[in-house]
Amino acid sequence: MAYSIKSFEQIRKSILQEYRNTTGITASDDSDAGIRADGTASVVEGLYHHQTYIQRQLFISTADEPYLYIHAEELNLPRLGGSTTTGSVTAQSNVDLTIKSGTKLTDGNGYYWHVINDTYLISGQKTIVNITADQVGASWNFTGTSLLWVSPLAGLDGTATVNNLTGGADSEALEDWRTRLLERKQLGFNRDRKADIVSVMHTISGVEYIYVYPKRRGLGSLDVAITASGKALPSKSLLDTAQAVLDDYAGFWADCRAFAPTERKVDLVATITGISANLTDVEETIKSYFNELEPAQTLQVSTLISRIMALDNVSDVVLSQNSNIVAEVNWMHVEWLRAGNIVVKQT
Template identity: 65%
Template sequence: MAFSILTFSQIRKAIIQEYRNGTGITVPDDSDAAIRADGTSSVVEGLYHHQLYIQRQLFISTADEPYLYIHAEELNLPRLGGTKASGTVKAVSNVDLTLTVGSQLTDGNGYYWSVISDTVVTANVETTIDVIADQAGASWNYSGTTLLWVSPVAGLNGTATVINIAGGSDQEELEDWRARLLERKQLGFNRDRSVDLKSLIKSVAGVASIYVYPKRRGLGSLDAAITAAGDPPTLPSTALIEAVQVVLDEYAGFWADCRIFSPTQQLLDVTAIVTGSGVNLTEVEQTIRDYIAELTPAESFQSATLVSRIMALDNVTDVDLTPSSNVEPTVDWMNVYWLRAGTITVSAVL
């Protein structure tokens, strides 16, 4: 049975009752005894609240943010900071030149990405350039197709084609951190469970999801595919994979051959021809993209599920969807395919 915490009124009544029992006075509200009872009751009530506050900080599930740092230190599970988005772009020049480290690209809206290392650009040959965001945060993940060079050198095309820029994440949300702390507390110490490995890999900033495949490359092997934080999650960068590999080797390298790898992107082209009066085609396209974005690595595309979502939109009476059957991504010892949105075409019946 939980300890009963008295209210101010209950404490005051108990004190006044003791006055009456001990002295026989009536204790009216304006008497000295009643005033002393009010003051004493306030102090006692404050002490009760302080004890409740202390009790709340003792447990991860109820602790306030400052005290979660104390629990985290005990469990060796610090809060994840934000990560910088990184990726690659293609540059073209009509002369041979070298793009120096620190050369910047911008989207024209106050976001900048910098070249990671000196890169030689050969004349009239598309060259892949590694770039990283100037600041941490999910807002620095870039979904567009082109960026502009800031003060491009002579001969360099001022527009760069974006291959992929992702992996940026904000500081870990408080409740997500609390959930990781609770999970670690509940799991205790054990090295060879899938949940232990997932808990460990989640401690690396920028990781969105983990998929563990025991014996993928044979007996004694243990592989894990990861996705990078983003909205929606994206393929991990080489830097993120290497960071997770270092952590995993330190944790489990002496008892298993562990490898971190990236899922293989499999673009899925979808065509939808909708029937209905006043159908918002943009909304239909967004519904398709949202559904594909929800798919996890190795998860199949369910055409019936997508059709039902489109049919639930306003004014849609029918939809002809291609592909009309389920699409199963390949999963083998070499690749774990991940269905991502390719070319999405939406039109209305004429």
């Protein structure tokens, strides 16, 4: 049973009752004894609140943010500070030139990336240029097709084609950090459980989902598939970081490998029946369903159809794919079903 903490009024009444019992005075509310009881009750109530505050900080589930850092130090599980988007673009020039490190690119909406290393371009040849975001955060993960050079050199094509820009993550949310601390506290120390592997991989900023496959390449092997924040494939730098963490944690007892799932694009045609049905909503519903799929997860046609049928003015739908699509998982790859060419038309 929880300890019962008295309210201000209950404390005040107890003090006044004690005055009356020991002195025999009436001790009305506006008497000197009543005023002293008010002051004493306020102090006692404050002490009760202080004790409640201290008790709250003792437990991870209720501690305020400053005290979580103390729990984190004990568990050796610091808060993740976020990560920077990295990737590459393809540049082209009609003259030989060198793009200097630090040269900026932008999407035209206030987001900037810069070149990591000096890169030499040969006239007429497409060249891969490695870039990184100017700031930490998931907002710099880019899903478009091109970026613009800021103040391009003479002869340089002002538009660069994006190959990939992923790996950026925001600083860890307070409640996500609290959840990780609770998991570590509950797990204790044991290196060879699946939950332990997932926990240690979650210490890497930018990693979103983790899938553990023991003995995937045979006895003694341990493979871990990861995805990046924003349901994206991990960049090479993120994979390298994950591999280093995995080797340090479990490399002495297993042949470890961190790897990225294999994207499998699924083309789909949806034929809609219904007056005034919004085809854009249907397309967004289909893409949203694909975004929810995790690596190795099966595409359930019946689930997708039910979501489309729930939209306004849709009376029927026929999909070009009439059976479930099973993502293949073997020693070579783990498939991740993603939206390919989505076409929505109306009968």
